[in-house]
Structure formats: C-alpha cells, structure tokens
Amino acid sequence: MDLKISGRKAIVCASSKGLGKACAKALAKEGVDVWISARGNDALLAAADEITAVGGGRATAVTADVTTEAGRSTLLEACPAPDILINNAGGPPPGDFRDWDQNDWFEAVNGNMYSAIDMIKRCLDGMIERRFGRIVNITSVAVKMPVTTLGLSNGARSGLTGFVSGIAREPAQHNVTINNLLPGYIATDRMWSVLEAGAKQAGLDVQAFQKNMFSKIGAKRPGKPAEFGATCAFLCSQQAAYITAQNVLMDGGLFPGTL
Ligand SMILES: NC(=O)c1ccc[n+]([C@@H]2O[C@H](COP(=O)([O-])OP(=O)(O)OC[C@H]3O[C@@H](n4cnc5c(N)ncnc54)[C@H](OP(=O)(O)O)[C@@H]3O)[C@@H](O)[C@H]2O)c1
Numbered sequence: 380m381d382l383k384i385s386g387r388k389a390i391v392c393a394s395s396k397g398l399g400k401a402c403a404k405a406l407a408k409e410g411v412d413v414w415i416s417a418r419g420n421d422a423l424l425a426a427a428d429e430i431t432a433v434g435g436g437r438a439t440a441v442t443a444d445v446t447t448e449a450g451r452s453t454l455l456e457a458c459p460a461p462d463i464l465i466n467n468a469g470g471p472p473p474g475d476f477r478d479w480d481q482n483d484w485f486e487a488v489n490g491n492m493y494s495a496i497d498m499i500k501r502c503l504d505g506m507i508e509r510r511f512g513r514i515v516n517i518t519s520v521a522v523k524m525p526v527t528t529l530g531l532s533n534g535a536r537s538g539l540t541g542f543v544s545g546i547a548r549e550p551a552q553h554n555v556t557i558n559n560l561l562p563g564y565i566a567t568d569r570m571w572s573v574l575e576a577g578a579k580q581a582g583l584d585v586q587a588f589q590k591n592m593f594s595k596i597g598a599k600r601p602g603k604p605a606e607f608g609a610t611c612a613f614l615c616s617q618q619a620a621y622i623t624a625q626n627v628l629m630d631g632g633l634f635p636g637t638l
Contacts, residue, residue, distance in 0.1 A: 382616035385410025385435075387511075389463035389615070390454055392445040392498065395422040397567035398517055398607055399467045404429070405608030406463065406615060407436040414458040416443045416450070445498070446490045455501055460509070463615045464502045466495035467517040470569060471531035473576055479531065487531035491518075492539040499543075499557065503550060512555030513615040516543060520563040520630045528580065529573075540626060547624035556623035558614050563630025564592065565602040597632020 388411070391403040395417035403413045407430045415430065415438055417423040423440045430438035441457045443450035445468050455461075471487040495516050506512025518536045525533040540559060547557035564570055578588035593600055607629050613619055614627065628634055 382409045387411045387462040389413045390458050390461045391415050391465040393467040395426045400426050401604035401608030402465050402611040405612035407433050410435045412436040414439045416441045418444045446494045463513045465515050473528040476530045487535040491535035506555045507553040510554050514557040515611050515614050516559045518559045518561050520561050524634050551623045559626045561628045563633040565607050
C-alpha cells in the first residue's frame with residue numbers, strides 16, 4: 380500500500396536504536412525525509428546511514444537530548460516545519476517506589492510526559508495551518524497493564540496519555556491526528572535489559588525468565604522492531620486521517636482485556 384506520505388518531513392525523537400530507529404526507517408521507506416536524534420553520536424550517525432541506504436527518504440542526524448529545552452530547540456531548528464512528529468525517549472529505571480524521591484519522579488515526568496507535551500506544543504499549530512499533521516507518541520503497554528517495578532513509567536506515561544486524550548480530537552478537522560503507540564515486548568536493547576533486570580530481581584535464570592514472559596504473549600514471541608515501525612508509519616499515512624486519540628497496542632496479544 381502506498382501510504383501517500385512521500386516527500387513529507389518527520390522528526391523522530393530518540394531514534395539511533397530500537398523503536399525510534401524502526402519508526403524512522405519505516406517512514407523513510409515511504410519516501411519521508413527523517414530527522415533522527417539521540418544523545419550519543421556513533422550509533423546516531425550509523426543509524427542515519429542505515430536509514431538513508433533504504434533508498435527512500437533521507438535521514439539527517441541531530442545530536443540532541445529530547446528531555447531538555449535546548450535539545451528540543453536543536454531538533455526544531457534542524458526541521459522547523461515537520462509534517463510528522465514521533466515522540467519517544469528512554470524509559471525510566473525499574474525499582475521499588477519506596478526508594479524514589481521527588482527528583483526521580485521529576486525526571487520521569489520530564490522524560491516521558493513533559494518532553495512529548497512540549498514537542499506537541501511546538502509543532503501542532505504549524506501542522507494545523509498546513510492542513511496535515513501526524514503525531515505518534517511511543518508510550519507502553521504498561522499504561523493499560525502496569526508493571527509493579529516500572530512505577531515511574533506507569534505514572535509518567537499515564538499522565539501523557541490523559542493529556543493527549545484531552546487535545547487529540549479537535550485538530551482532526553484540519554487533517555492532524557495524535558495517537559499513542561503502546562509497545563509490549565519488542566526486541567530492542569531496552570527490552571532485553573528490562574528482562575535481564577527482572578530475572579535478576581526474581582533470582583531466576585535469564586533464559587527461563589524470558590521464556591516464561593514470552594509464553595504469556597498470544598504470539599508467543601517478542602515483536603520485531605520492523606513490525607512496530609510499520610504500524611507507526613501506517614498511523615502517519617494519509618489513509619489514517621480518521622484515526623485519532625487512540626491508544627494502539629502493539630503487544631502480540633499480551634494484554635488480556637476486551638478493550
Ligand atoms: N522495547 C520494548 O519492548 C518497550 C516496551 C515498552 C516501552 N518501551 C519504551 O519505548 C521507548 C524506546 O525503547 P527502546 O526499546 O527503543 O529503547 P532502546 O533500544 O534502549 O533505544 C533508545 C533510543 O533512544 C535514545 N535516547 C534515550 N534517551 C534519549 C534522550 N534523552 N534524548 C534523545 N535520545 C534518547 C537512545 O540513544 P542515546 O542513548 O544515545 O540517547 C536510543 O537511540 C522507551 O521509553 C521504552 O521504555 C519499550
């Protein structure tokens with residue numbers, strides 16, 4: 380299917396690896412020029428080459444920490460009028476909520492809630508004026524199915540979800556949509572390190588722990604980053620103009636509820 384977004388411009392936050400990179404690659408395949416970002420340079424430059432080599436849109440590397448005002452300004456200076464915005468950032472560390480202080484919470488809320496809100500604030504009105512915009516926030520299945528040890532993530536991402544729900548309907552009349560994409564277990568560096576930490580905490584062998592986790596997924600396997608990227612690209616398509624304010628699960632059937 381031609382997603383009808385060739386020639387569009389996208390900012391993809393936190394995208395030298397993992398889910399962000401997969402989204403950037405899927406958009407580039409559709410002919411979208413992508414501005415990718417990360418704090419570290421080496422993986423970022425390699426990702427830009429890898430994405431440009433796909434032969435669709437061009438990837439430009441922007442070294443920027445998306446959790447800072449300065450980093451977000453740098454990204455928007457590099458791509459001042461994005462048609463597509465993918466919000467993403469690193470996830471907060473796991474732990475016991477009894478150990479977290481105000482600073483831990485402020486960091487999590489800044490990284491996984493406020494940073495995305497600020498990017499939306501800076502991009503939305505331009506998209507409305509140009510009569511095209513697609514915003515996808517990468518959140519987590521934890522919004523629907525909280526993991527006890529990921530309390531900082533559960534809390535901050537639920538805050539973003541509530542905020543997005545309040546603003547995502549009105550822009551649809553201008554062909555601007557805002558959706559959240561919720562990964563379950565998608566095979567990235569982050570997923571493997573979360574599983575390793577989980578096994579350690581449970582005092583179990585890592586492979587046995589992983590096997591047990593994957594057995595709870597309908598698909599009985601972790602998702603592929605390319606599957607996640609393709610869904611993100613579809614949400615950014617012209618065809619997806621009538622999908623807004625949704626929380627789209629990409630979890631292979633992990634979430635056991637009806638809605
Ligand atoms: N993979 C999953 O199964 C899964 C499930 C649920 C939720 N999530 C969430 O989805 C998000 C992405 O996860 P992932 O699996 O793709 O992680 P990943 O494989 O560790 O990749 C994270 C990427 O984000 C960049 N990054 C991190 N912090 C950044 C910052 N402050 N500014 C700019 N770039 C930053 C990293 O580069 P630098 O370190 O160089 O900056 C890297 O490119 C995380 O919030 C994670 O918690 C993932």
